[in-house]
Amino acid sequence: xxxxxxxxxxxxxxxxxxxxxxxxxxxxxxxxxxxxxxxxxxxxxxxxxxxxxxxxxxxxxxxxxxxxxxxxxxxxxxxxxxxxxxxxxxxxxxxxxxxxxxxxxxxxxxxxxxxxxxxxxxxxxxxxxxxxxxxxxxxxxxxxxxxxxxxxxxxxxxxxxxxxxxxxxxxxxxxxxxxxxxxxxxxxxxxxxxxxxxxxxxxxxxxxxxxxxxxxxxxxxxxxxxxxxxxxxxxxxxxxxxxxxxxxxxxxxxxxxxxxxxxxxxxxxxxxxxxxxxxxxxxxxxxxxxxxxxxxxxxxxxxxxxxxxxxxxxxxxxxxxxxxxxxxxxxxxxxxxxxxxxxxxxxxxxxxxxxxxxxxxxxxxxxxxxxxxxxxxxxxxxxxxxxxxxxxxxxxxxxxxxxxxxxxxxxxxxxxxxxxxxxxxxxxxxxxxxxxxxxxxxxxxxxx
Numbered sequence: 001x002x003x004x005x006x007x008x009x010x011x012x013x014x015x016x017x018x019x020x021x022x023x024x025x026x027x028x029x030x031x032x033x034x035x036x037x038x039x040x041x042x043x044x045x046x047x048x049x050x051x052x053x054x055x056x057x058x059x060x061x062x063x064x065x066x067x068x069x070x071x072x073x074x075x076x077x078x079x080x081x082x083x084x085x086x087x088x089x090x091x092x093x094x095x096x097x098x099x100x101x102x103x104x105x106x107x108x109x110x111x112x113x114x115x116x117x118x119x120x121x122x123x124x125x126x127x128x129x130x131x132x133x134x135x136x137x138x139x140x141x142x143x144x145x146x147x148x149x150x151x152x153x154x155x156x157x158x159x160x161x162x163x164x165x166x167x168x169x170x171x172x173x174x175x176x177x178x179x180x181x182x183x184x185x186x187x188x189x190x191x192x193x194x195x196x197x198x199x200x201x202x203x204x205x206x207x208x209x210x211x212x213x214x215x216x217x218x219x220x221x222x223x224x225x226x227x228x229x230x231x232x233x234x235x236x237x238x239x240x241x242x243x244x245x246x247x248x249x250x251x252x253x254x255x256x257x258x259x260x261x262x263x264x265x266x267x268x269x270x271x272x273x274x275x276x277x278x279x280x281x282x283x284x285x286x287x288x289x290x291x292x293x294x295x296x297x298x299x300x301x302x303x304x305x306x307x308x309x310x311x312x313x314x315x316x317x318x319x320x321x322x323x324x325x326x327x328x329x330x331x332x333x334x335x336x337x338x339x340x341x342x343x344x345x346x347x348x349x350x351x352x353x354x355x356x357x358x359x360x361x362x363x364x365x366x367x368x369x370x371x372x373x374x375x376x377x378x379x380x381x382x383x384x385x386x387x388x389x390x391x392x393x394x395x396x397x398x399x400x401x402x403x404x405x406x407x408x409x410x411x412x413x414x415x416x417x418x419x420x421x422x423x424x425x426x427x428x429x430x431x432x433x434x435x436x437x438x439x440x441x442x443x444x445x446x447x448x
Contacts, residue, residue, distance in 0.1 A: 047170045049110030052163040059160050063151040066100040072147035089231045120171045124178025128187030129277040137172045189214050189276040199340040202254040204265040207247045218307035219283030221447040225275040226263040234260040235447040239303035241310050251300040282417050283389050291325045292383045298332040298392030332360040332373040370396040374403035382409045390416040
């Protein structure tokens, strides 16, 4: 695409976004709004969703379970707009599950609109890589109304439908604003694989070179799409700082057949193309990493820690005024054969007196999968003034976080990326909705 084409599509996207936002925020745009109701999107007065929350919860059994509501929604969407079907993956199970989680998130947070705004603004930025146009959100809303009428049947009421529409429009308005705010950056980055190294039968280290500058900070992750699985994205940590040639490094463990991880590990070679979404994540060293620091990784969570260690190293250059406190890195794996990149790690530790590396493998029969890692971390007696950064599967993060807080480390001193949410186990304001499923209300899981 030429630079002129890119400018054209950016202007077109901005025009669509502004038009839809004006429509949503105009007087009476919300069913039942106007006449002094005060209901507006995130750009206006805060949305008071408490009444809608009561209405939806009161009649939830009329449209539940969400799985069936969502099945009707997509059937209506694709019937009315057949061209949209090609924008979705062939297998819709992931997408339907994560849309259900998004509905739960909205419903549970209607009394905290500022949290919805923060979360869905980020979602709008993320959705740009999927090619979602603002006009498609309107089609989504129409399909939702049709699905609500089908599920509720004779017990359908205008009050119930309007409450649902107001709730969803509030989230969508935040998404449109997030997309507008990100128009200065590409919706996604095309990249070419420059190296592909197998570290075992199901683990690969990839290096890729984006075709445009890709800026991120240590500890962040991004979603990857393989050309073999269009419209399907999965999150992976960026390992290390960008190289001088602009290459990015990813560590990918194949988690099963037919998915993105298998495509990247077993069916990707040098010269292949992949796409990257915007970088994001909560792991960060902070301005002054001088205190005691625990870095805890399981398997490919090591990628995030590799980036953080390289940032620490950069802060210790002779011209820098930074200092680093004691750092303990715990790298967990199911067994010795699952540990990888050990040559790099051993060499890095040898010349850094401030770093102690603790590999953790095996465990006691009958205990939890990550209990031995939690014991190793707490055995070091973390200082209440220290901090801990965690990267790995959600169950590991939960197990180690609980152990650290029991050992006296304040919960606010433990940082990790948002954990996937179940239907009644919802994320906080910076949270997300589970493994990446494409299109409307896509979420991300903790990368591993």
